[in-house]
Amino acid sequence: xxxxxxxxxxxxxxxxxxxxxxxxxxxxxxxxxxxxxxxxxxxxxxxxxxxxxxxxxxxxxxxxxxxxxxxxxxxxxxxxxxxxxxxxxxxxxxxxxxxxxxxxxxxxxxxxxxxxxxxxxxxxxxxxxxxxxxxxxxxxxxxxxxxxxxxxxxxxxxxxxxxxxxxxxxxxxxxxxxxxxxxxxxxxxxxxxxxxxxxxxxxxxxxxxxxxxxxxxxxxxxxxxxxxxxxxxxxxxxxxxxxxxxxxxxxxxxxxxx
Numbered sequence: 001x002x003x004x005x006x007x008x009x010x011x012x013x014x015x016x017x018x019x020x021x022x023x024x025x026x027x028x029x030x031x032x033x034x035x036x037x038x039x040x041x042x043x044x045x046x047x048x049x050x051x052x053x054x055x056x057x058x059x060x061x062x063x064x065x066x067x068x069x070x071x072x073x074x075x076x077x078x079x080x081x082x083x084x085x086x087x088x089x090x091x092x093x094x095x096x097x098x099x100x101x102x103x104x105x106x107x108x109x110x111x112x113x114x115x116x117x118x119x120x121x122x123x124x125x126x127x128x129x130x131x132x133x134x135x136x137x138x139x140x141x142x143x144x145x146x147x148x149x150x151x152x153x154x155x156x157x158x159x160x161x162x163x164x165x166x167x168x169x170x171x172x173x174x175x176x177x178x179x180x181x182x183x184x185x186x187x188x189x190x191x192x193x194x195x196x197x198x199x200x201x202x203x204x205x206x207x208x209x210x211x212x213x214x215x216x217x218x219x220x221x222x223x224x225x226x227x228x229x230x231x232x233x234x235x236x237x238x239x240x241x242x243x244x245x246x247x248x249x250x251x252x253x254x255x256x257x258x
Contacts, residue, residue, distance in 0.1 A: 003221055003231050008243055010220040011237060014083035017216060022080075022089045023072045024244040029059040032115040038172040058139055059112045061194045061203045067108065067201045073203030082213045082239060106210070108159075112197070117167055123174040125183055130174060132185040135193045138167035141204050144255070145212075160215065160252040162208050166200040168192045174232040211252045213237060 031052040032042045040048060051059055087096065096102040117138040123130045142163040148155060172187025201249045214236055221231050233246030 001232065002225060002229070003233070003235060003239060004244060006221045006239070007225050007235050009224075010217045011242075014213065014216070015085055016101050018085045018087065018102040019094055019204045020087045020089065020096055020102070020104050021033055021072070021076055022104065023068060024107050024110050025068075026069060027062070028109060028111040029053070029056075029062070030111070030113050031056040031059060032113060035116070056114055056190065057137060058194055058197060059114045062112065062197055067198060070198055071110070071121065071201040071205045072107070074202045075209045076205075078206045078209035079212065082209065084213075097150055100151065104146075104148045104150065106146040106148075107143055108146045109142075111140075111142045113140040113141070113142065114138075119170070121172060121174070121185070123183070130183050130185075132172065132174070132187075134187075136168040136170060136189070138165055139192070139197055139200070140165050141197075141200050143204070143208060145208075145252070147215075147250050154256060158257040159255040161255050162204075162211055162214075162252050164204050164207060166192060208252075210237070210239070211250070213239075215252050 034048065034052060036085070037051050037055055038053065065191065076086050076088075096104075115138055117136045119134055119136055121132045140163050142161070145160040145162075147158040147160060169190040170187055172185060174185050177184050180253055184190060214234070217237060218231070218234055221235065225231060234248070234251055235252055236245050237243075238245070238246040
């Protein structure tokens with residue numbers, strides 16, 4: 001298929017793309033567990049913001065510098081392993097302006113959102129349906145990227161978005177109590193910790209670098225497809241084993257391009 005041939009062409013020559021990365025200085029943090037705070041609904045906005053941050057189990061304990069250092073370093077490291085030429089924000093701009101394929105990637109906003117994730121399990125038994133509902137702790141790590149191509153007469157900025165989640169892990173199942181013959185439920189929870197969020201930072205950095213590679217690869221595929229033919233899907237490259245697959249979910253969401 002022409003898509004796979006074009007993808008392989010791109011994979012063989014990512015070093016032709018030069019990227020300058022601009023990192024943020026701070027993280028935006030939001031706690032959305034207002035339902036757990038007594039009297040929350042009668043507080044002023046300022047009081048709500050203060051109470052939410054003070055009651056946070058996770059995001060309030062995350063050190064911005066430590067989180068961003070791990071996140072940005074892993075992002076840049078993975079980009080280089082994928083073959084891109086990567087420069088930091090203090091690199092000389094004149095060099096980049098001499099390259100035919102040069103992009104500025106700005107992490108315009110990095111955000112952590114703490115919230116309660118409702119979970120439901122069910123089991124049909126005869127004519128009855130049994131349910132078990134409980135809440136897990138979860139944190140979303142989101143980033144908005146601004147992608148700008150240099151050395152073009154009509155520059156445009158593309159906004160890419162990605163969010164990845166860390167949460168309590170659980171394992172549960174229904175069972176019939178042999179003594180009473182009642183349907184019961186047992187489960188165990190591996191609770192989320194602040195250290196898990198630093199692991200999420202590292203994972204997000206690597207994953208979003210892969211997403212960026214895929215974004216450029218799919219742009220290359222779309223540009224070079226035979227006239228009148230559209231790609232048959234969005235392609236995902238796995239660096240560890242060199243495989244290609246199509247995906248609907250493991251990718252950047254394009255929010256705007258202007």
